[in-house]
Amino acid sequence: MAGDLPPAGRPRASLTRVAARLTTPLAYLAVLGGLQVLLLWTLRDHVGVWVAAASTAGVLVLLGLLVFVEGRGRLKLICAGALGALTAIGPTLYGVVERTRVGLTMEHDGLLQIESAIDRLLNRQPIYGVDWSTTPMARISWDVTAGPNPALHHLAYFPLTVLVGVPFRVLTHALGLPFDYRIVLIGFTIVGLLAIVALPIAPDRRVMVITALFVSPLVTLYLWSGRTDIEFLALVLLSLALLSRGHPIPAAAALGIALALKPFAALAVPFLLLVLVIRWRAQRSLPEVALSLAALSLAPLVTILPFFIANPQAFWTDVVLYTSGGIRDAYPIVGYGFGEFLYRVHLVAHRTDSVPFGVFQLLALVPVVWITGRAFLRRPSLGRWMAGYVLSLLAFTFFARFFNDNYVAVVITLLLCVRPLGDRRVAQAPARQAVRLAA
Numbered sequence: 361m362a363g364d365l366p367p368a369g370r371p372r373a374s375l376t377r378v379a380a381r382l383t384t385p386l387a388y389l390a391v392l393g394g395l396q397v398l399l400l401w402t403l404r405d406h407v408g409v410w411v412a413a414a415s416t417a418g419v420l421v422l423l424g425l426l427v428f429v430e431g432r433g434r435l436k437l438i439c440a441g442a443l444g445a446l447t448a449i450g451p452t453l454y455g456v457v458e459r460t461r462v463g464l465t466m467e468h469d470g471l472l473q474i475e476s477a478i479d480r481l482l483n484r485q486p487i488y489g490v491d492w493s494t495t496p497m498a499r500i501s502w503d504v505t506a507g508p509n510p511a512l513h514h515l516a517y518f519p520l521t522v523l524v525g526v527p528f529r530v531l532t533h534a535l536g537l538p539f540d541y542r543i544v545l546i547g548f549t550i551v552g553l554l555a556i557v558a559l560p561i562a563p564d565r566r567v568m569v570i571t572a573l574f575v576s577p578l579v580t581l582y583l584w585s586g587r588t589d590i591e592f593l594a595l596v597l598l599s600l601a602l603l604s605r606g607h608p609i610p611a612a613a614a615l616g617i618a619l620a621l622k623p624f625a626a627l628a629v630p631f632l633l634l635v636l637v638i639r640w641r642a643q644r645s646l647p648e649v650a651l652s653l654a655a656l657s658l659a660p661l662v663t664i665l666p667f668f669i670a671n672p673q674a675f676w677t678d679v680v681l682y683t684s685g686g687i688r689d690a691y692p693i694v695g696y697g698f699g700e701f702l703y704r705v706h707l708v709a710h711r712t713d714s715v716p717f718g719v720f721q722l723l724a725l726v727p728v729v730w731i732t733g734r735a736f737l738r739r740p741s742l743g744r745w746m747a748g749y750v751l752s753l754l755a756f757t758f759f760a761r762f763f764n765d766n767y768v769a770v771v772i773t774l775l776l777c778v779r780p781l782g783d784r785r786v787a788q789a790p791a792r793q794a795v796r797l798a799a
Contacts, residue, residue: 444574
């Protein structure tokens with residue numbers, strides 16, 4: 361009977377309450393922190409028993425604060441930041457120190473390739489179109505496809521990923537210390553933590569974002585082994601923090617650096633541009649828009665163009681064709697995305713086949729950017745900015761040639777940040793103007 365039906369809107373309200381209960385500092389720390397502690401103890405031989413023990417104590421202390429102490433948001437934020445630094449940086453630093461004693465253990469092959477590329481740069485040698493089979497990277501086993509690792513003949517990283525390591529390499533050499541690129545990653549981890557602290561949201565929400573990124577195995581597991589995702593993630597977060605505090609030009613510069621580090625940051629550019637559009641409609645400041653676009657372009661142009669001009673074919677082959685399947689020894693179809701599905705159902709015969717994944721990426725990406733962009737214009741909030749970015753990132757990476765485990769982890773992590781970021785406005789503009797833009 362109609363009279364027995366729940367009032368309209370009650371199911372949605374119930375779902376909202378469930379989401380609210382699941383997205384609390386306590387829930388985040390209990391689940392993600394618990395998984396982090398479990399992983400640390402599982403990998404204690406690689407990350408250090410003292411790190412696992414200290415992290416366990418830190419999680420328990422912060423849980424106690426969240427359960428038994430009312431208020432004191434700043435104290436909880438400080439403890440969360442310290443715990444994030446401990447569980448993200450502690451195992452990374454332990455790996456750096458232990459490498460000098462026991463050699464390679466859980467290091468990623470890309471870490472070793474970047475270190476060799478830094479040495480080549482310091483010796484004024486090219487880094488694209490190079491054979492890496494005589495470098496330490498060749499000692500890492502490869503079993504995805506038959507034959508050697510195809511990355512032994514291609515450097516897929518953007519130049520800035522290598523360039524940022526040069527000062528650290530020079531400094532460690534001057535001090536007589538061994539160089540490990542994870543020192544650079546530790547620096548970006550600190551930038552990411554500071555960016556979260558700078559977000560203009562309540563302390564308990566910042567605790568949740570710190571927990572999602574740094575007191576969780578989703579990103580830190582790959583950080584410990586030397587994968588570089590933390591670099592662009594830290595700069596994207598910094599860009600968002602600067603945008604939310606009304607500094608579009610530095611925000612654009614930060615996002616430009618992120619883009620120069622990894623192309624994934626390019627998917628945040630449409631949402632930066634939407635903020636600039638909102639600010640333009642509100643303030644009519646042409647210099648601000650022009651300087652923001654110049655700041656966005658600066659790092660990619662300065663760092664990429666010299667290497668492209670030096671050897672266009674080698675750069676294009678290594679960075680573009682190798683990752684998109686445009687050459688015979690391209691990165692294989694693998695991972696957890698659409699490409700792996702095609703291979704499993706035998707629509708693709710071999711992992712090395714050439715498939716036009718760019719078409720699928722474009723077909724998925726355009727509607728996602730359109731829908732999330734309009735939603736952001738209606739309510740230009742931090743949460744909607746992040747939702748638009750992460751859903752665009754998911755569309756791009758899921759339909760790519762490979763959707764690796766660390767990509768999955770990044771997407772899940774950023775999705776966990778959407779609700780904590782909340783409704784705080786990124787761009788201050790009159791409501792009628794925002795509605796008119798979205799119409």
